[in-house]
Amino acid sequence: MIPVQFDYVAPATLDEAARLLAEHQDEAKLLAGGHSLIPAMKLRLAQPSLLIDIGRIKDLAYITEEGDQIRIGAMTTHYQIEASERLKEICPLLPECAASIGDVQVRNKGTIGGSLAHADPAADWPAAILALDAEMIAVGAQGERTIRAQDFFVDMLTTSLEPNEILREIRVPQPQKNTAQAYMKVAQPASGFAVVGIAVNLTRGDDGRCQSANIGITGVAAKAYRASNVESALAGNALDEQTIAAAAAHAADGVDANSDLYASADYRRHLAEVYTRRAIQKAIAKL
Amino acid sequence: MSKFVGQRVKRTEDPRLIKGLGHYVDDIRLPDTLHVAFLRSMYAHARITNIDVSEAMNTPGVVAVYTGRDLGEKIGPVPCAAALPDLKVPDHRPLASDKVYFVGHPIAAVVATDRYAARDAVDLIMVDYEELAVVVDPEEAAKGGAVVHEKFGDNVAYKLTAGEGDIDAALASADKVIKQRILNQRLAPIAMEPRGVLARYLPGEEELTVWSSTQIPHLLRTQLALMIGIPENKLRVITPEVGGGFGSKLNVYGEEALLGWISMQLGKPVKWIETRRENMASTIHGRGQVGYIEVGCRNDGTITGLRYNVFADLGAYHQLLTPAIPTLTGLMLSGCYKIPAIQINVTGVFTNKMATDAYRGAGRPEATYVVERAADLVAAELGLDPVEVRRRNFPKPDEFPFKTATGLFYDSGNYEAALDKALQNADYARLREEQKRARDEGRIIGIGVSTYVEICALGPSQAMPAGGWESATVRIEPTGKVTILTGASPHGQGQETSFAQIAADELGVDIGDVTVIHGDTSIVQYGIGTFGSRATAVGGTAVYIAIERLKEKANKIAAHLLQADISKVVWDENGFNLEPEPAKVAAGAGVPEADLPAGQAPGASLPEPQIEGKKSLSLQDIALAAHLAKDLPPDMEPGLSATYFFEPKNFTFPFGTHIAIVEIDRETGEIKFQRYVAVDDCGKVINPMLVDGQVQGGIVQAIGQALYEEVVYDEQGQLVTGTLMDYAVPKAAMLPWFELDRTETPTDVNPMGVKGVGEAGTIGATPAIVNAVVDALSPYGIRHIDMPIKPENVWKIVNQQS
Amino acid sequence: MKIEGTHELQARRERVFQALTDPEVLKRCIPGCEQLEKTGENSYAATLRAGVGSIKGTFKGNVRLEEIRQPEHYRMIVDGKGQPGFLKGTGAIDLEEQGDATIIRYAGDVQVGGTIASVGQRMIQGAAKMMASQFFTAIEAEAKTEANDPPPKHGFFRTALRWFSGWVRRRFRKKSGA
Known part of the structure; x- marks a missing residue:
């Protein structure tokens, strides 16, 4: 259960992360909470030569409201969503889904963005994100684009993110009353x-x-x-x-x-x- | 005099373990240690046509690569201690040479300066395989077809028939004979700490020290000495903290010998810590029996005969006890019933899988499962309450010691008392009414009862391959502190606490003044180990008797010092007293601190025992006098210690009743516990909290077998449950609350009256849970369902009928 | 493990069959194929860098075509070995003409061993189906070109995959638009 050798960088900004990703393409993997990627690496089923740790980038973990949208930073942990009193009030599907993920350790480390980008066919978030008709904000070398949840999941472990794109934010329409x-x-x-x-x-x-x-x-x-x-x-x-x-x-x-x-x-x-x-x-x- | 025995004393081991301050094998760091990684077969059966290690050897950091061909016969075969007539024993070496026989079979060992280099180099070893036909199913293996070991011609390692009474006549004359095929699936023991070995050879001293996560340090030392060819007195085995074993570390593994041998070749310490994937594939599995029950009964529910024809899936090789496990099944086939005729026919077969061996219960859960399923099959056939069938077949309390048709003498028991208490705790009659009401409402509820007896305190040496006794040394140090050396090296059971409880009470000291030392063959006299629910009943008894011996000596010294006839000196918790009245010392004082002169180390000058004019001497006074040896009775040995090797006269037979109540989701087949009630009788209890812990853990592993766990190999012998993502060990959230209670029927096999409880939960609970699910499904015509009972299988049953 | 599936390709059967048995085309269409060399009549040595998402491994092995009945049927025998394990498979591929389109049916038996077998249990079947889809999608693109056209721009895993994703998206839009 020892991965093959890899390099590790922890860029301070998203731009820097995007630049590194564009530079290394297939050879690099983004590290978010690490609860899917690290086990795969330890089994040597994933062998990226570079890990770009986006965990040190400031302001990627948040839950805010903007107009009629709830905005969730990609690095927000499952637990942060599970524990959000505001979300329980305005969009209970999110905390309910978060609470059902794995176990406490997974929820404390795992992130919504990491889970969505990994697109495990049995992960919990994709169901919720589809039902909420959310939008994914992806950042790449060419700037930002918005991907609808419906277009995001392509196949097993495959999303419509380009190899040089980073999932930055998830936007959920505020549920109406009733x-x-x-x-x-x-x-x-x-x-x-x-x-x-x-x-x-x-x-x-x-x-x-x-x-x-x-x-x-x-x-x-x-x-x-x-x-x-x-x-x-x-x-x-x-x-x-x-x-x-x-x-x-x-x-x-x-x-x-x-x-x-x-x-x-x-x-x-x-x-x-x-x-x-x-x-x-x-x-x-x-x- | 039991201030500690019988109390819920908190485990003295726990503070260090909770704080992460315990030392497991991997926590032991020696300078210049080299690390070992294994290349293991990804084929279940293949001929190795070529191995090329050159690229691996060229990896920076790699020091050596060993293959089976390099080893040849330099290391002796991995031992099998089971002595069965005409047993076929394959030549089992630490590394495969010509052929691999199962997925996970070690092929080569890479030694490198760090773990990473060793692991990387494993991927660079090129092996050419020629695939061979694979045999996975034990029944198929017995029939013929593909053969695991060519030289044996077939896959049958042994056949064995045991039992007494005329089974043919019993079945022929029975009112009813019920037949059922049942499966005891393969399980993985999944100790939280995987195996691990650190070996250090000192070329100057010619001494080899092996740290290993094992349940049997002394037996391991003897076997490793034979395998490696080093004098046993130059080999030291140290077992530090062990994070669980469940039988999987009651073994001698090729890796243990190989690491020792490599250290001798290289003159440096070498370490290997098993990965979880290796643990799933290359540490022994448990169970693995496919059997056919024939149970004969009279119309009133009296069981007249039981036959069990069983195919035991041994795997590709014998580990230490592999072929012996089904013989334990045979011994326990009478359960807690009077069955006049019993027969077991075992066919032990080789398959292209990892070896099976002892896993919590080791053959006895299989037997209890057979008997308890059989009792329910009888009840279902005759339309009787399962409780009544059990009651009808119990031996009465005055029939003990009770002889079974499997040749055992049950020491003591009161099966009805435990059953009645459990029924009362569960409110059985009301449960049955509720079940009836629930069924009327369309809900599916099941009540499962299991009345079990198990064989513990293994065991008399006659019945054991390598000694069935246990040893203890008890020593009072010059400062009065008590040191216990036990051969029953624990792996999580809590002997440091329970043995200290025994000693504290018997010696009248505080529990904090007792230290229990174990798991170092250079410190502790020879011992057998912890398995078969033997530690307290055999090892604890050794401690108890050693203390009695020590006190006899102390008594003589006391009489001498008090200048009295020994008959006038009486022991109580405060020491030896001249008069029969207890001395007036405040209770709970324990061992008084030695009154040392300031500024002087005790070694330099010890205080003189103050004897003059005393009518009472504390144990500490006597220990000091014995140590200073200035005034001892003539011919008395100095020092105050005693060693005792306890040989039990018999096994012990704990018993109990477990009741599971389950509800099945009609639409999905999902199974939920409503309640779980258990009454266990393990004789006298030293520490109720440790007993509860053992019972709880045991029930959890039973829930695992009944509902979740299964080692699955596909048709090609690939292990498809290779990680904990697919092999389901029950988690806390999947468990019901356990309503535990006890009855206490002491045994006279040992002076403390203790029986053992390490495996009771697993043995009693598995059939209770399956019986509950079958009971729930009985309206659908179901009499049996195989483990693990998956919701989908239940759904199919319910779905087909509705 | 049994795998089977049906794909409808918008290309003529002759062209599809040609593509399916042309090593140059196969090299471009087999997901992650890095090398494909002819080693004999209808047999090839291949190096694949295969996988889904971040799960990838390099396999070296052989591909052999048998029972070739142009343009409707052949049998493919594959075996490969790599660090994550091995895979072996044999499958029948049948092509049915349906106007200008071709229906491909494949049915086979795949056996995997090693790490992928013991840890990938819940995903193997899905991964196999996904790679089959990628393969046939790429073949379709090839078969749509005329014999002398330059090959379509795909070939390596990523490209094929992205093309495939786009195709799924387009299909989805078509569906939801309808």
Whole structure:
């Protein structure tokens, strides 16, 4: 469990980090919380020749509000999000999702930006980020660009970040009133990763019907996805038990589900349906 | 006189461990230490056609690279202590030479000036393999096909039949015979501290010191001396802090010998600390039995016969006790029942996997699982309450010592008392009513009962391959402090506390005045080690009797000094007294501080014992007098110490009842504990907190086996559960609250009446949990489900039916 | 481990088959292929730097094509070994003509060993599928060109991957736009 030799730099600014990344491209990896990268390096499955530690860059860990957006710095730890009283009030999906990640040690070190950029197919954040319709702010040599959550996750361990881009910030639209949110997961008993993880972010209109529903699902497929058939089955309809159950049955529509030692593809799809229903119910119970 | 024994005394080990001040092997740093890394096979079975180490040798920092061919027979075979008739024993050397037999099989050792260079060089060793056919499944292995060891012709290492009574007649005449195939899956012991070895050879002194994370320092010394070919009195084994073993360090590993040998070649200290991946692949596994139960019973629930035909998955090689583990299963197949006819037929088979060996319980959890599943199968078949079936087959308290059809004499027991207490604590009758109501509501609840007995205090030397006794030296130092040397070297059990409790009470000193020393073969007289729930019952008894011996001597000295007949000198917690009345010294005074003259080291001049006119002498007075030796009885040896080697007459047989209550999520098959109730009887208890800790840890490992853990090799023999990302050890958040209680039935096998408790939790709990899940699923026609019980399997059962 | 899949390529079958059996094309299309040398009739020695995301390893091995029935079928036998372990696989590839498009079906058995087998359990299948997608996506790009055109700009892992990502994004947009 000893990595191959590598160089280490800890730039003081994001520009410097971006410059180093552009210079070394594939040979370099950004080090955030290190809770995915370091284990992979110790197993020698990842062998970057340069680690660019962005942990020393000031002001990358924050939770602020700007207009109708919540802005979260990429280096904000899971624990900081989990413990944010303000987020519990205005966007409970974020702290709820954070609290379900790994264990205390992982949450104290792991960062939201690191997790998103790593794009583990069973990580928790992608589900929440998709359900919240968040935007990712990426910094590269050519400046900044905004990537929608839907476009961010490309495949297993693969995002649409360019090799020389750094994820700087996550922007989450402020939930409107009458928004119901919840995150539920079945944790793999060894790793704690999501066998299925369901993020719900829906709005109920004054007429009691579902105005809009965003459902993000992780752990089921090679990448997290929006369960669009569940969403459309909910939108415009009364949020009664039958509607929810019928909608949740579409949780894994058209999904090429993962299969591993712990859960077959069929079981995963089934869990996705059951937990989608439960997560929706859990969310609206809070309204 | 029990100020400490029986009390929840906090572990004296813990402050240093909690503060990170303990010393494990890796914490021992010697100057100029070289580091070893191993190249291990990534194939399960292959011929090595070529090894090229030249590039590795050229890596900066690399000092040497050894392959199996370099070693030849310079290091003796890794020992197997199991003596079974006609056992096939493969030649097992520390490094593979011509062939590799399992994933993780060590092929080469790189020695370098630091760990990083050693590890880097491992990747530069080029090995050409010619892949060979792989055999993974033990039943397939027994049938033929691919052969692990060519020279044996087949994979059957041994066959063994044991048991008494006419099993054929018993099954033929039974009202019902129930058959069931059951699996005891392979488990990884996962000690928190992996293995580690540091070896230092001093060429001048010709002395080799080996620090190793082991449960058996003395046995290891003897075996390493034989393997390496160094005189045993020039070899010192030191076992510093050991971070758990669970049986996996009750062994002699090739790496231990190899490190010692390398240090002798290079004349420098060499260190190897096992990685977690190596630990998963190359430290012994436990369990690994596929068996077929046939249980015969009468219609009233009386069990008349039990046959267990079992394939034991030995792995590719024998480690120290590999083939012996299933024989322990055979011994315990009577459980806590009167079964007139029992037969076990073991087929031990080689497979292309790591060896199995002792893991917490070592063969006995397998037996208890068989018997306790069988009891529930009988209950289900006859429509009886599982509790009634158990009660009907218990021997009564007045039937002890009780002889089983497996040839054992159970020392003492009151199985019904433990069962009744557990039923009462759980409120069993109400639970069954609640279960009925829950089922009516469509909820799935299960109640699982397991009444177990286990074999502990291993054991009489007759029954053991290398001695079953244990040793202790108890010494009162000139200043009155008490030193205990124990051969039962602990690996987390807390003997430093429990043995000090025994000594403090027996010697009338404070627990803080007792130091327990262990795990250094140059300091401690020969010992056997800590395993098989033996440390307190055998090692603690050795301490207890050594103290009695020491006190006999002290008594003689006291009588001499008090100028009285020995019959007039009586011991109490304050010392030896001339008159039968206890002396009026404040209770709890412990050992008075030696009243040393200021400015003088004790070695230079010790205070004179003040005897004149005294009617009572403290132990310290006597120790000092014995040390100064100016006025001792004629022919009396100076000093105050005693050594005792305790040989138990029998095993002990602790027992108890575990009850698990689970609820199953109808939609997903997920299993949740509602409650967990246990009543254990381990005889007399020295420290209830340590006993609780042992029971709790044991139950956790049982939950692991019942619900989560499984070492999985794929068809090609690849270890697919190679890290803790895939091998699920239960975490605190996955556990229920344990409602623990005890009954206390002493044994007369040892004078303290203690039985042992290290493995009870694991043994009792595994079947209780599985029985609970099966009970929950019984409305679906389920009589058995194999471990680990994964939610998906439960879901399939529930889903198919609804 | 069984892997199987179907890909629809917007290219004619003859061209697709040609691309699939042309070592120059294969070298450009196999994800992470750094070297591909002919060692005999339909057999090649290859060096791959393969992986997903930050998880990567270098494998050296052999590729052999058998049962070639132009333009509809062949069998591919692959074996490779590297620091993270080894992989061996055999699979049948079938091409079905569908107008100007081609449906590729592959079904095979892949065996992995070493570190990747013992630590990558939950991701191996996904990784295999992903690399197959990358491969066929690249092949499609090749097969869309005419015989004498210069090859499309891709070849190494990153490029293929980014191209593939773009393709996914475009598909996604098309879908959500519809």
